[in-house]
Amino acid sequence: MGKEVYRCIECSDKASELYRDYNNGILKITICESCQKPVDKYIEYDPVIILIDAILCKTQAFRHILFNTSLNIHWKLCAFCLLCEAYLRWSALHGSEQSGDPADIIRYTKEWEFYVMFGLAALELAAFCGGALLFLWLWVGALQGGSVQLGPLLRALLLSCYGKVLLVPVVIWEHEYSLFCLGLIKLFVLTSNSQAIRVILNSCRRLSVAAVVFGFLSETLVARACQQLPCSI
Known part of the structure; x- marks a missing residue:
């Protein structure tokens, strides 16, 4: 562990280790030299507590996940x-044809429109991430003369989209407030995206919010352009 670089979840200062092993099962959490607080208290916490703090968009929880863990499920989570x-868009397109049969999901995968919806969702996500990363690269890299590592930022953006999983219960528990729920989910995802950017760059909130807004505008423009295509569903 000594060769790896971690981050203090309180002040974001670099640390060479999270804890020290004194053998015989004796572990001591490393204290940050900058803020004199534990580098990462979450290594003793249950994953459920960490998830709850991440849902609450706590900076410490985001730093723990993005810097001090080897969580590499961002591509699987993205898919x-x-x-x-795609399932949500499919169900909205064929809402009147739905039934309560669980075998319907198998029928959906055989439909070409389902894959078209998947492609559109992927294109919009790519536009969002590309727009946000382009804004950060131009603002931080070109205008301020700083360095931007796009890899960690992309990983952070994809991981912070975990709120989209809530789309499934919205479809299952269909009611008249579905549009309101979808709006809240979108707001939650954008808030998580902003917090992830802020943690990675250790920047002010205005910069991360501006990047998310730019990405959202890019996503909206791509979505509108796709709707104008002659072959659009």
Whole structure:
């Protein structure tokens, strides 16, 4: 562990280790030299507590996940979220044809329109991430002369889209407030995206919000352009 670089979840200062092993099962959490607080208290916490703090968009929880863990499920999570969004769009397109039969999901996968919806969702996500990353690269890299590592930022953006999983219960528990729920989910995802950018860059909130807004505008423009296509569903 000594060669890896971690981050203090309180002040974001670098640390060489999270804890020290004194053998015989004796572990001592490393204290940050900058803020004199534990580098990462979450290594002793249950994953459920960490998830709850992440849902609450706590900066410490985001730093723990993005810097001090080897969580590399962002591409799998991205694919699952895209499937959820494609299923939601499919169900909205064929709402009157739905039934309570669980075998319907198998029928959906045989329909070409389902894959078209998946492609559109993937294109919009790519536009969002590309727009946000382009804004950060131009603002931080070109205008301020700083360095931007796009890889960690992309990983953070994809991981912070975990809120899209909530699209599934919205479809299952269909009611008249579905549009309101979808709006809340979108707001939650954008808030998580902003917090993830802020944690990675250790920047002010205004910069992360501006990047998310730019990405959202890019996503909206791509969605509108796709709707104008002659072959659009």
